[in-house]
Amino acid sequence: MASAPSLRRRRLVGALKRLRLDAGMTLAEAGEAAGFSEAKVSRIETFRFQVSGDDTYSLAKALGASEETANALVKLARSAKQRGWWHDAASEGSGLGTFADFLELESEAREIFEFQETLIPGRLQTAGYAAAVIRADLPNATDDEVDRRVKLRLDRQSRSSAPLWTVVFEAALEMPVGGPEVMCEQLDHLSEVAKRPGIQVQVLPKRSRGHAAIGTSFTLFELTDGATFAHIDTLTGGLLIEDSAQVEIYRKARLGLQAAAADFDGSDTLVKRARDNHRSTP
Template sequence: MLFTSIGGTVAQPSFRRRRLAKKLQEQRESAGLTVAEAVRLSGFSQAKLSRIETGAYGVSGDDVHTLCEAYGADEETTESFTRLARQAKERNLWWRSYSDILGNANYIELEADSAALHAFTIDIIPGLLQTSGYYEAIIRADTPLVSKETVARRVEARLARQQQIKDQNVRVWAIIDEPALLRPVGGHAVMADQIDYLLKIADTPHVSFQVLPLTAGAHQSIGKPFTQFFLRDGFRVVGIDSHDGGLFMEDNQRVRHFEEAWTSLAAMALPFPHSIEVLRARSEEHRRNAHALRKPAKMAEK
């Protein structure tokens, strides 16, 4: 399924509710039951079952148990679905306190539920790998009149997202297009700090990245940055960020298309050791440029 999370006019249920809806429908179908048979066995009305299977209805733990019993689900499956039903109704999520500044909370929810994610970016460093200085420069370039308070809260929320990934040991594999390393976002000194941060986290077990070199030439993902979310329950989603909302894809055929695109990109990108060499070289270049720009300023002061 394809839908726009915040750019469209129709409100969409949360991903957790949608995942539960899909799993319950798949469980019914694997049991060989029609909707009419499920209605008879569960005692639910057809309208209620339809709302549950489309994600339009927030299903309770009791309803999950009833359906799982009707479908002959085992205890482990029933517990898994019940846990997801509880998560779908959670209200004390940390990112809700930033709801006034976060344009797309779906990304955060997917990150929170992921075991691993793949990110391909073409002109910036992936958000989960950005330093505060780098991200602040992006915010100010995107919205020049933004207040200091809003900038501070957005940076705080971004750092909280990064901490969430670390705390939950989410494996992050990023492929960074080389032009993103050349552009001095925030200035050469800020960019050098950003690349040095990438070099620092390269030693951590949950982060891996590759550089797609300029010499790679044409590829099927030119101009098409995307993120793949591999959720802990096996659910897979592809997200494409944009100014007017995030585009998310759950359809198996579309998801497979992006998996093939990722495989192609990973084969074209530099291996990890060579990517580290490129990062070091780019960091040194930015340091030299930052130093060269400081010299005329000091001479002018004299």
């Protein structure tokens, strides 16, 4: 049985098909414009043909793509067969599953927005906090497995350079994950990284009367090829949202969360207040 197409390939094919539909072209018309047969375009769109970078450029331009978009899709086509750094982690037993898609998006994003209701975002976690979260998620995990997963999380932090804007619900600051010492270290770290270029941290106060994503933590990825994906956290690794109409719902939720959250100075005050409360815990 053939393996499922990679996320990169799904993104490429999806982008080419959207260009064709937006141009109002049939498969035959798209093929004629690009100098391909109708069957070739059909095989591309049904994942029966691995489209090359040159063919991608020809087809994208024939479908009316700008030079910038066409070049971005060529880059995507040429990387579709490449293995990401996280595949080595998977082969070592980290059990990535569908989280590999998340890591691919994170590695290729030009901007990331993340909302977390109950946890500090993974890219901003300390090793101690990450280990405590992993042990809570996987109570039967061995020490070696926990160590591998913590290493993966720290590798993500060193490799992720896309600007990150995060909104964290205040309750996530108060949950004693790992105990007071771990939380104090984590919140000190959160306050510090919020001062770094490219990282924006807002806290949504508990006094907020509901919010635009109540009950749902999610991440929005704005990619270099112009695509946008949403990712929802689940117990089994997460759900990827690709449909543009559904992604737009998360875009609107982002705006609502940013508007409802405290400003940056007020957010830092809430982080430090939570830290002091943990510090005073026996």
